[in-house]
Amino acid sequence: MPQCFVPAMFRKRKTSTPEHKRDFHGSALTAPHNDMRTFFSLSQLVLSAGHLRPPPVQRHSKTTYFEVEILDAQSKKQICVVDKIPPSSTLLDVKHKFHKVCPQWSPSRVGLRLERNGPYLKDSVNIKRLAASSIITLYFTDMGQQVSWTTVFLTEYTGPLLIYLLFYIRLSSIYDAKESARSLRHPVVHLACACHCLHYVRRLLETLFVHKISEGHTPLKNMIKGCAFYWGFTSWIAYYINHPQYTPPSFGNKQVTFAALVFLMCEAGNHFINAALVHQNQSGKLTSFPSPSINPFTWLFTLVSCPNYTYEIGSWISFTVMTQTLPAGVFAFLMAIQLAQWARKKHQFYLKRCTTCRWRKAAMIPFIL
Template sequence: MFRRQKSLASERKKELFSQGATQFILRNDMRNFHFLSRLVLSAGPLKPTPAVKHSKKIHFEIEILDAQTKKQICILDKVTQSSTIHDVKQKLHKACPKWYPSRVGLQLECGGPFLKDHITIQSIAASSIVTLYVTDLGQQVSWTTVFLAEYTGPLLIYLLFYLRIPCIYDGKESARRLRHPVVHLACFCHCIHYIRYLLETLFVHKVSAGQTTLKNLIMICAFYWGFTSWIAYYINHPLYTPPMCEAGNHFINVMLSHPNHIGNNACFPSPNYNPFTWMFFLVSCPNYTYEIGSWISFTVMTQTLPGGLTA
């Protein structure tokens, strides 16, 4: 009897223990579920995974025609949309070696403007086939070469007239007549003017990396060299009878080559402690004002018509 009661008591304990364990597990499950639901709600709505876009490269066919004969020269295929006119010139030279990139001009239509090297094919293409007209621009020279030739010529030409070489003036007349003091001063001022130009071209001005035709070089040099010869002939003539704004012109050019910057924007120069820059109070481009003043002063000093026409 005693053993039976003992076994019943032990079974009762086991039953109570199992019920307590079950309740404990249920409580933990409820807590875990509650914690998980709060975590999901705090995370917000699920965002869909963005679809990966595969960029497809667009290729163009470039038909190259001769601008004069309208005949087809070649077709450049597989030209990407990011390719530039410079790249097209390189491909054209590779396909037809006689067309050098430095002397080739490309146009969308005959008689139209030449396309800049930085223009992309995508910006000018109306369809997958682009027609361009090619023109041989002739021999090309850099702008630095143009400016150096433009300013070196007048400097040397004037000195030849100043020395009164026999092939220009009569030797006996040149030896008999002494030079007027104004002649020496005019030579000095003229040389300073063009020496300043040469130094500014080499060390001050930021010359474009582009090129121009040999024809333009000849025309520019003919103008400067011709007027210099005309001026120098009369001023240095043995029968000739009778400073300036160069410093101001130089200082203004130095200021224009180094503009002020506010952030990424370049600001127009403003007057400073240098008195030559105070001309900015009156005009927007004092370098041209000083240039005109230089030639007017030179004309008044030498009293020659060519000097006035040059001004």
């Protein structure tokens, strides 16, 4: 039969589905399935990475800086304000910054105190320990020209060594040349020179190689006082002992020999005590009172706190007995007074530091002082 004509508008339109949009049966669309696979893969990736963590909070460190107000100790007028001082700074750091503001005062001659009449603060003090608030008020005092402790000791001990030798050779400007040529020297004169030189040579060597001297400074006027004391007494002692009219000791060689042996023993004891103190300080064993060792010269630690001062006084007393001169006796007496004051301060310091040791121990002289 002839086919009927169907108009185009009534014809069924054939739609062809692209291959990439067919489902497993070849007719359904696959685009939603691909979306599901993408979402599933993304979910697995997120779960395998673990829990999502918030980004770390950045904490900004807040450092508290101090301001140091420096006032004149006499007039109470403000000299300057040193700001932005970190808490870890020491007083020496403050002095260096103060020097930058006021170049006419070097750190060595700057003395700072919390109170006008209070004690001077040490350079090693942490600035945080002084702070009651963010502003610290310190009082300034000009300490004058300063010199190091090493310079002080070397100057004080080198002078007596050279001065005594000048008197020993009997310079014509000091003694009469004719009288010096006629008189014969007693053996004690040579022995006294040897003992005197030995004492100060030992002190110089210990200053250079044994003692751990502080890196601090002291006013120049203190060094002048010390030099005047040591140099002046050395000149007085050496003048009498090396004088052509010098009279030997009353008991002769027995007195000289006994005193010389005691002098050498005291010199040896002084050296061993100084070495023991340095060793105990470096090893950290000095927790209370200094302790003796197997060295017999250190056994004096069981009776006194400062046996080095005991031996020092023993040296000068024996030197006085050996030479039998008044200047040496006066020098030994004044040295004993000064050393006794230092020994008492050290003894009190040991007592404060020691919490368990309270036995009766003297400062310098056994059972007396």
